[in-house]
Amino acid sequence: MANIPDFGKAKVLVIGDVMLDRFWHGSATRMSPEAPVPVVNVGEVDDRPGGAGNVAVNLAALGVSTTLSGLAGDDEHANVLRRAVESRGVRWSVMPCAAETIVKLRVLSRNQQLIRMDFEAPFDDYADDMFIQYVSNLIAEHDVVLLSDYAKGTLCRVEALIEVCRSQKIPCLVDPKGSDFSRYRGATMITPNLSEFEAVAGPCEQSDTKISAAARALCQEFEFDAVLVTRSERGMTLQPRAGEALHLPALAKEVFDVTGAGDTVISAVAAGIASQTSLEHATRLANIAAGLVVGKVGTASISRDELALAANGESVVNVPPDFGVVDETSLLAALSQIKANNQRVVMTNGCFDLLHPGHVSYLESASALGDVLIVAVNDDASVSRLKGPERPVNALSARMEVLAGLRSVSYVVPFTEDTPARLIEAVSPDVLVKGGDYAVADIAGHEHVIATGGEVIILDFLEGHSTTATLSRINESSSD
Template sequence: MSTTLAELSRARVMVVGDVMLDRYWTGPVQRISPEAPVPVVRVRADQVRAGGAANVALNLASLGARVHLLGVVGVDEAARQLRAAVEDAGIVAEWIVSDTLPTITKLRVLSRNQQLLRMDFEEALGSGGGFDRVALRAAFERRLPDCDLVVCSDYAKGTLVDVAALIRAARAAGKPVLVDPKGTDYARYAGATLLTPNVAELEAVAGAAADDADLLSRAEGLRARLGLEALLLTRSEKGMSLLRAARPPLHLPAVAREVFDVTGAGDTVIATLAAALAAGVDLPEACRLANLAAGIVVGKLGTASVSVAELAAALHGQSADETVLDEAALLARVAKERAKGRRIVMTNGCFDLLHVGHVKYLEAARALGDLLIVAVNDDDSVRRLKGPTRPVNPCADRMRVLAGLRSVDLVVPFSEDTPARLIGAVSPDFLVKGGDYRPEQIAGFDIVTAYGGKVVVLDFHDGYSTTGMLARARG
């Protein structure tokens, strides 16, 4: 199976559909408004993530696939933020720009991991008015030769008003088409390779089922009527069922250890399935990988993705809740720990060559609280800070070594020159840095002290430094 995961980087996938921007405002609630009986949220963090079809693309990129994304955006700040999120992930995107419609944006207000409010900024594309349908189809057909497989991510916003024509063009070019469907007009998906409805979506089209046997019968009937090669029915806590012609259903039980947030889980399922099939994995095995990925992503906060490392850990029976986490998983874990009353300590650095000074410093930091988070500069960030010959060790190796220390509870990478934004999202009780800094010089000082957190400077131990070690090694 490790060979299968390594092959995901061979996949070339085109994603077309409704793109959107997901925003998250998070902070504590300490009082009720005097103006109305509603909670007052003191916003500490403002996060933006790519959503909808763009989240499918991000999930594919996280698995190492080469991705081309095609979607509709407006002329606004949300479009700029969405473009940045997609391009930072290495995705090649082609945007159909509308002068009359806003970029679809969903703003969620959260406190202590509970969603208090969601605000949607959108105007439905309806029957395709408001954007250039001819340009979208032309871009789609132009990119077909460069992909192995197509994903149509339908959120019923109107981008896929011509989805039937797109499916026909892709199938004529010999490309499999996977569809995450919406609405009740499934006839327009006829001829696709595979659909991935959930139970509610299926019953809205095929009628309410009396029991599991009836549900599967209705799913198989829909598959046959639409001329699909397969239909993957996602069934929440009951896992997934794969239906194919002249074969018994393949049932995959749910593997989630803890369901934290189901937002975007369908995006992860279809992305993992697409990456695996495009890389040459057979359909049953691709569905097993997608089922594992779903079990991982529902343990994260908000729209999130799954990495190859997380899939590998799940395949080997390890918890998806590893010490080394991406930002989304880290924030979910921090919320759980904070709900238990644990004090969060956070520090950061390159940690290129781990030495005794680092170990002692991290032990002292851990002693300040109940959970120590170490944020690690990624490789590009280290190069900007230390020069073109650094880092000596890649980010994945540096994080894994840190994760092996008894004092370190969680490790997360960051790509900016400073971790200030990440610190704001985590909101640690203690922000710790080693050296001869004054507290106010430390990135994140203003953020942490504003909400009553403490910034602590610990002494480095004399005689230990990565630069000195490298100089001695070079003689």
């Protein structure tokens, strides 16, 4: 069995550029008459911790006691960011200042990014003596300090922070930015990716020997204990100041998204060191974590349980099961991965006895509210109880197969009760959708969804289409 440290006893302080990653999701069905651009009808907003905040979230996902510090504006965006960070188990110790919180806004339609807008100004003027003292007071409380540099100004005096760490004999890991590594002199370790590394060390042509030699030279010149170079599909190389290099191959079986993989690597290394494991073993764990995270969609995190399973050679499901018809057990297993990927889950329910254009339009609108649409379908007995003994016209299996064939639908799952309230509580969707002339208070499961921070949305059905009307036309036609 692989040795997985007890991360729960570790304390890591993340200092760096904190920012809010904001996603606007909506449908884009027409072009603007004002310019050749699509018009996006924004349906929902998804806010996530970005920058150093994402690093802190990665640590907390492993079970590490994590504190986030840096600079942010005294504004509503900072409040939103704080809630997003704290909801993921991270302690917020970010110092407010007169600048505005950094926001990166992405507008998406059907998961396709249409535009990104950055709202930011440098924080250099606010990283003053007061800030250095504020952060220095936090350092002694932690086992490891992780400096996450995105060149936004929070770490413009990074030398002073490294010196505090050295004076207190606390390991200091740096995710560097830019081509001047002398700024990080004396850090325990830096973790550049290959392009960042070659910008300083020169071309290495993906040669293990050249990378090792150049990394050792940087260790000697800038007094690093080690340099860890992440090399994408070539894995990673750990070069200590003294001793042989450790070259680890990439472990990913499938690569879906490399977003945030560097954050996962340095977080896993920091967690390992803070848990009193060796740098070599911490790097091996980080390589396993990197192989897992690139198999997920979007910015994602790895849990200690996932890491333990993979480290011991057991199968870890990196992506949800194929979309389509599933039972409740399979659905809930898929949801654990979907939610770990920070994907937005939308849920609706109904009989869907005779699928018509009104249903199709409604489900497409529901799908646009998130990343994954789950449709819960009444079984045959519950349809009969609700609609009468003549219904359903189509058996449950047929109704589910037709729904699963729609491009807007991700999962179709049956339920046996008269209402899906119990299933809704088990799924705990981000958005619960119902079509027709309902009040929110009349929708089954609404209490749970609202209590857990979700939304309940009522959509209009397409006029002129209903199962009852369709059956009436069929009956009239057959009587002629």
